[in-house]
Each structure stands twice: as structure tokens, then as C-alpha cells.
Amino acid sequence: MxxxxxxxxxxxxxxxxxxxxENADIYKELTNRLIDEHVGYRQNFNSGDKDSISESEKTSKEFSNALVNMKExxxxxxxKMRTxxxxxxxxxxxxxxxxAETLMxxxxxxxxxxxxxxxxVAWQGSPASTLMEEEVGKDLAHFNGYGKNGWGYVATDGTIANVSALWMIRNVASIPFALKEVCPELVEGKNEWELQNMSIEECLDLLDASGDKKNEVKAATARSGKNLNKLGKWLVPSTMHYSWQKALDITGIGEDNxxxxxxxxxYRVDIDKLEEIIQENIDNKIPILGVVAVVGSTEExxxxRVDKxxxxxxxxRKQGVDFAIHVDAAYGGYGRALYIDEDNEFIPFDQLEDTFKEYGIFTEGNQFLxxxxxxxxxxxxxxxxVTIDPHKVGYIPYDAGGLTIADTRMKDSLTYYAPYAFQEGVAVPASIGQFTLEGSKAAGSAAAVWVVNKILPLNIAGYGRLVARSLYASRKFHDLFDGQEFEVNGKTIVSQAVYDPDYNMIDWVYREKGNNSLKDLNELxxxxYDYTSSTKGGELYNLDFLTSASTFSSDIYGDAPVPFIKSLGIDESEYAKEGKLEILRxxxxxxxxxxEESFSYWAPRITEAIQGRLELISKAEGII
Structure with missing residues (x-):
């Protein structure tokens, strides 16, 4: 504390x-105070300088015309924004x-x-915010359990963070091949398979050992375009964000890998099949570059199971095989705050229930354990x-993604210098841009995350309590929607939750009771969704319930949806025929x-809104 x-x-x-x-007056008060402080800075900086905009200019017709134009x-x-x-x-x-509403x-x-x-982008242009971003990166790395050697930064978004992670891992994995070219004595006696299966730590230790030839080694890594075809496969769950396909394309690893x-x-990675896939590649002498675990998939x-x-x-590793593990926690990463105490230690599982009660989390017997x-x-x-995005469940305005790495030396495999922004070997208090894919980016993002981390620490007392609110809602609405019935046009319409939530995402469907057609379920x-969006629901501002939708297609999800479909009394042959399960998300x-009080207020209102949407569908579409 x-x-x-x-x-x-x-x-x-x-x-x-x-x-x-409700807090608009506070927002205005603080906004005005900050603006006044900024304007005071402008006025006091070389205060003897002449004003650039005179009072007479401000009273001119042309000035007035410009103001009117701007106001209009x-x-x-x-x-446009309101409508x-x-x-x-x-x-x-x-x-x-x-x-959702972002933090004030x-x-x-x-x-x-x-x-x-x-x-x-650099210390020269943003000394204050660059220091803040450096501090934020360390905080996020520490939050993810990385020690004193961890590093992080505020990426533009999760896509950039994912691309950057693969970029780093690609370059580090190619260090042994670069050493074979530049400093062959450091990898003497190692065959190609051994070079392909060195850990990240081993690769970085060898890079350090190259001494004054380090830059020459870095230039001979995958950055040169050499040995890309020797780095191996990149294993990603079918629940992956589409950014991974971009990352493989951009980094030259290629979608074929x-x-x-x-x-x-x-909708978690099948661990047994993961092991089989890795073993099959090893048996065929195909290396694994890395494996991605998703913490908070965007559809489900x-x-x-990162632990698995x-x-x-x-x-x-006992077979002499190694690969990187990246965690794509862009969406779910902030959930870790629930399990971090105020001394930044991971809370023992058997103490969680009492700790949650102490902090007022998951009360009324609704334990999210x-x-x-x-x-x-x-x-x-x-x-x-780890990819972790403050602009998602960190409740920070876009664009504020995030990337953290366990070993700060990984970022050195990316360094590029521009004399006007960064100079190699020149010490500055903080420097980030030469290690990142982005060049210019908004300094406001780093400042926003820095401020909020001071107000809501990355532990159970801060973000833990905030994230718990969304998980509570997930649990309660899941239980409300699962089996909820509506009478529409003489028929009973039932909603069914697709699975028990791990995080704050609910997936569910609507079907007519007694109707065992997957096609009809998908259509309804x-x-x-169409009637809870602007597609057919009318003006967005006037909608009384809004949700989103997705598709679990057989070509991506395989047979994963089959147990749920069968639980509804629908034959799995229907899934084979339709090739998809439409879901609300x-x-x-x-x-x-x-x-309980806030849920009791919203539950009947959401139920009433759903009833109204279903009745509208019945009248307009004729499918109920």
C-alpha cells in the first residue's frame, strides 16, 4: 500500500x-483547472515575448468569420456524433x-x-510523457509477473503489440544462425536442430557474449531476411485474433507456417491435441518458433490454460526442444488484478474467498472462483x-494497447536509430521509440495510463475491484439468459447460454422451444442481432438493448460447438449441414x-427490451 x-x-x-x-460538474471543474494551468504555462514561458494574436485582430470581421465557421x-x-x-x-x-464508459x-x-x-516517439519531443510511458511499461511488466528484467510499453493497439511480439521472437530465434555466420566459435559443435531449439535466454546470453560484434550479429539475424525458413511453426488457437495472420505476413514467417x-x-485450446501437434512436428524435425495462449478470446x-x-x-525441453510462449491477453489481461494483493504478490487460492469478501468483490454468494x-x-x-491492452478492460481511451516482455534484452533485437530522434550510445533519461514498430504516436495514451495506474493500482484494491464489476455482470446475465423464456405469437422462445463464462463475455442463442432445426435457430x-443494432432496429440512440453477434463456423471451430448443439436436442448432422452456429455475443x-441492487434494476428492463425485440421480429420477419 x-x-x-x-x-x-x-x-x-x-x-x-x-x-x-452525474459527475459532469467534477469533469468540468478539473478540465477548466488543467486548461488554466496549461495556459498559465504558455503565458509565463518567456513572458516578455509579444502576443501573436492581438486584441484588435480578435475584433476584426475576418476573425469573427473564422470563429463562426469553427463553431458551426x-x-x-x-x-453527427450524437446521432x-x-x-x-x-x-x-x-x-x-x-x-464501455472510459475512466474520467x-x-x-x-x-x-x-x-x-x-x-x-522520443525523449527529444516528449520528455514528460516518455518518462511516464517507461514507468507504465515497468508497471505492466511487473503486473504480469515479470521480474526486474521485464520491460513494456504502450503500443498503439493489440495488433501492433502482437506483431511486435512475433517480430522480437523471430529476431531472437534467429540469433544462433547469425552467430554461426559472424561468431561461429560461440555455437561450435551445434547442429541445425540444436540451433533451432535454443531458449530465448540462451540466445540472448550468446548475443551478449558476442561483445563488440553484437551489432554485426543483429544485422545477420532475421532482420537481414536470412534463415526465415528455418525458424519453424507458429501455433495459434482457432480463437485467435485476426492480427496473428497479419503478423505472420508482415514478419516474413508466412501464413504457411x-x-x-x-x-x-x-473454447480453450485442447491441451492433448496441442501436445500431439508439437510432437508430430518434432518427429518430422520441424521446429516450433512459438505458441500463443489466448487469455480472453474476442469471441468467447x-x-x-497458460499453466498447461x-x-x-x-x-x-527434456527432449531438447524449446519454443517461445506468448500470451495474447489484449482483452483478458486486466483480470489478473483480481489475484494480486496490495503488496503485489499473487494471492494463494485458498485465501481468495476471504480476500474477495474483504474487498467487497463477488458478494451475495456469486463467487467467481x-x-x-x-x-x-x-x-x-x-x-x-504478453499483449495487454489498457484501452479494453483498462477503461482507457483508444489508442492504448500494450506489450510486455520477460527479458528486456529482447527489445534490443529490434533497435533502429534515427539521428534526429535517437542516437546510439547517447544516454537520455528514457527512450522507447527505437524499440517499437510505431514511429509517431499520441503522448496522451501514456499519460492516461500513467494517471489511472496511480488512481487504480494494478492489484485487487484498484483494478481488481473494477474488473470484478464486469465479471459480476457476466455471471448474473449469463444465469438470467440461460433458459430464459418468452411468449411470442403463441410460441415459446428460449435463450440458451453457449458455455459458462471464464471472463466478462457471454455467448447465447435464441430458439423456438420444440424446434430442433439448427437453421431456424441460426435465423432467429x-x-x-439485426433488431438490436442499426441494421433493422432503428436509430441507435433509440434502441433499448444493443448487443453484437458472431459465427462459430466449422472450418474454424471444428466440432467444438457440437456438444452445445446436442444439448439443445438438435442432431449434430444439422451442424454438418449448416456448417455454423450463429451466436449473440x-x-x-x-x-x-x-x-444485487443494480442487477435487480437492470434485469427486468433488459428482459422487457428482449421481449419487445422478439415481438418486433415476429411481426416484421414472420420467423416466429
Whole structure:
């Protein structure tokens, strides 16, 4: 606990503007104060300088014309945003994508920071925010369990973070081949298979051992375009974000080296099949470059068994085989805060229930205690890199993705220098841009994350309590939707949850009771989405319930949906014929459904809205 501040005694509601603008006065007060402080800085910097805009100029007709023009365009902007934006700021009616009301201090910090620094690329252009970003990167690395050698930064988004992770791992894995060319004595006696199966730590130790030839070695790595075909396969779950295909393309590993891992009926990687796939490649002398575990898949919110991935790697290391493990926790990463105490230690599992009660988390017997989820989060500390996005469940404005690595030396495999921004060997208090894929980027993102981490620490007292709100909502709405019945046009319509949630994502379907046609189920579920969006539902602003949809197709998910389909009394041959299961998908990120009182308010209103949508579908579509 820092400076004797009791974070758990702070009301999280104070940190949002509020669905109805309940804290608007606070927002305006702080905004005005920050603007005044900024303007004061401008006025006091070389205060004797002449004003660039005179009072007489401000009274001119031309100046007035410009002001009128600006005001009219800003009014037009406001009109467009008010009529065409997704109302995700609502208390409980928006259950769609990973969007929710962002934290007020993050908005304040972002807007304030861009008054000072428009570009967060280098120390020369953004000394204040670069220091903040360096601190944030260390905080996120520490949060993921990485020790003093960990490093991180605020990436533009999860896609850039994923590409950068593969970029680093690719370069590090190619170091042994570069050494064979530049410093062959350091890898003397090792055959190609041994060079392909060195751990990240071994590769980096050898790079350090190359001494004054280090830059020459780095130039001969995969950066040169050499030996890309020797690095092996990249194994990614079928629940992967589409950024992984981009990453393989961009980094030259190639989509032909992408191996899609099958998932089980809970949409986690099937560990037995993962082991079989790795073993099959080893038997054929095909190396594995890396394996990706997803913590919070974007369609299902599923959390892969990171602990089992780690166990498998230890098992294969005994065969002389090694590979990197990257955790794509862009969506689910902040869930780890639930299990971190205020001394930044991982809480023992048998103490969680009492700890949750102490912090007011998951009360009313709604304990979110899954041992497999807990172990997955705990094992992240043994991975090599993690994508974690503050702009998702960190409730930070876009664009604020994040990447952390276990060994800070990994980033050195990426270094490129521009004399006007970075100079090799020149010491500055902080430097980030030469290690990142991005060049120019908004300094406001780093400032926003820095401020919020000071207000909501990355542990159970801070972010843990906030994330718990969304998990609580997920649990409660899952239980409400699973088996909920509606009478429409003389027929009973039933909603069914597809699986028990690992995180704050719910997937469910609608079907007519007694109707065992998967085709009809898919049509009704798709129609429900159409009528809870602007597709057919009318003006976005007037919708009383909004959600999103997705498709579990057989070419991506294999037979994973079959147990659920059969549980509905639908023959699996229907899935073979249709080739897909249409689902509704809700990320319950709103921070306003977090206890029995708030849920009791929203549940009947959402139920009423669903009833109305189904009745509208019945009249308009004739499928009920």
C-alpha cells in the first residue's frame, strides 16, 4: 500500500463521468483547472515575448468569420456524433463489443497531455510523457509477473503489440544462425536442430557474449531476411485474433507456417491435441518458433490454460526442444488484478474467498472462483511476452494497447536509430521509440495510463475491484439468459447460454422451444442481432438493448460447438449441414451492474427490451 492510501475504501463511481453525466460538474471543474494551468504555462514561458494574436485582430470581421465557421463545424460534429454513435456509455443496455464508459481521469490526462506533447516517439519531443510511458511499461511488466528484467510499453493497439511480439521472437530465434555466420566459435559443435531449439535466454546470453560484434550479429539475424525458413511453426488457437495472420505476413514467417490449434467445447485450446501437434512436428524435425495462449478470446472470452502450456514446454525441453510462449491477453489481461494483493504478490487460492469478501468483490454468494482460470493467470509470469491492452478492460481511451516482455534484452533485437530522434550510445533519461514498430504516436495514451495506474493500482484494491464489476455482470446475465423464456405469437422462445463464462463475455442463442432445426435457430439468432443494432432496429440512440453477434463456423471451430448443439436436442448432422452456429455475443463491460441492487434494476428492463425485440421480429420477419 502506497503512502498509507486505502484504495479499497474509494468509491469507483467517482472515477467516471457517469451514464447520465452525474459527475459532469467534477469533469468540468478539473478540465477548466488543467486548461488554466496549461495556459498559465504558455503565458509565463518567456513572458516578455509579444502576443501573436492581438486584441484588435480578435475584433476584426475576418476573425469573427473564422470563429463562426469553427463553431458551426463543431456543432455539425456534435450532431453527427450524437446521432451516429454507439451508446456504450449507458448503464446496462449496451452489451456488445469491448466498449464501455472510459475512466474520467484517463480522459482528463489524455486531453491535457496532448496540449503539451503531440508526439510520444522520443525523449527529444516528449520528455514528460516518455518518462511516464517507461514507468507504465515497468508497471505492466511487473503486473504480469515479470521480474526486474521485464520491460513494456504502450503500443498503439493489440495488433501492433502482437506483431511486435512475433517480430522480437523471430529476431531472437534467429540469433544462433547469425552467430554461426559472424561468431561461429560461440555455437561450435551445434547442429541445425540444436540451433533451432535454443531458449530465448540462451540466445540472448550468446548475443551478449558476442561483445563488440553484437551489432554485426543483429544485422545477420532475421532482420537481414536470412534463415526465415528455418525458424519453424507458429501455433495459434482457432480463437485467435485476426492480427496473428497479419503478423505472420508482415514478419516474413508466412501464413504457411501458421498452425491453427483446435479448441475444446469451452473454447480453450485442447491441451492433448496441442501436445500431439508439437510432437508430430518434432518427429518430422520441424521446429516450433512459438505458441500463443489466448487469455480472453474476442469471441468467447475464453482463457487458455497458460499453466498447461508452460508444463508442456518443460516436458519438451527434456527432449531438447524449446519454443517461445506468448500470451495474447489484449482483452483478458486486466483480470489478473483480481489475484494480486496490495503488496503485489499473487494471492494463494485458498485465501481468495476471504480476500474477495474483504474487498467487497463477488458478494451475495456469486463467487467467481475457477481454479483453472486462477492457475492460467498465475502462469503468465512464466511466459515470454504478453499483449495487454489498457484501452479494453483498462477503461482507457483508444489508442492504448500494450506489450510486455520477460527479458528486456529482447527489445534490443529490434533497435533502429534515427539521428534526429535517437542516437546510439547517447544516454537520455528514457527512450522507447527505437524499440517499437510505431514511429509517431499520441503522448496522451501514456499519460492516461500513467494517471489511472496511480488512481487504480494494478492489484485487487484498484483494478481488481473494477474488473470484478464486469465479471459480476457476466455471471448474473449469463444465469438470467440461460433458459430464459418468452411468449411470442403463441410460441415459446428460449435463450440458451453457449458455455459458462471464464471472463466478462457471454455467448447465447435464441430458439423456438420444440424446434430442433439448427437453421431456424441460426435465423432467429441473427434476426435478434439485426433488431438490436442499426441494421433493422432503428436509430441507435433509440434502441433499448444493443448487443453484437458472431459465427462459430466449422472450418474454424471444428466440432467444438457440437456438444452445445446436442444439448439443445438438435442432431449434430444439422451442424454438418449448416456448417455454423450463429451466436449473440455480449461483453459486459459496463461498470454499473455490480451488485444485487443494480442487477435487480437492470434485469427486468433488459428482459422487457428482449421481449419487445422478439415481438418486433415476429411481426416484421414472420420467423416466429
Amino acid at each position: 502506497k503512502d498509507n492510501i486505502s484504495y479499497k475504501d474509494m468509491d469507483l463511481s467517482a472515477y467516471f463521468i457517469g451514464p447520465k453525466g 463545424v463543431m456543432h455539425e460534429l456534435s450532431s 451516429g454513435s454507439i451508446p456504450w456509455i449507458t448503464g446496462g443496455r449496451y452489451m456488445g463489443h469491448m466498449d 481521469p484517463a480522459i482528463l490526462a489524455y486531453n491535457f497531455a496532448i496540449l503539451w506533447n503531440g508526439n510520444g 501458421l498452425v491453427v490449434l483446435p479448441v475444446d467445447n469451452h 472470452g475464453a482463457i487458455d 502450456f508452460i508444463e508442456l514446454r518443460e516436458k519438451f 475457477k481454479r483453472n482460470v486462477y492457475e492460467a493467470y498465475k502462469a503468465i509470469a512464466k511466459s515470454d511476452s 439468432t441473427q434476426a435478434f 455480449a461483453s459486459t463491460m459496463s461498470p454499473w451492474v455490480y451488485d
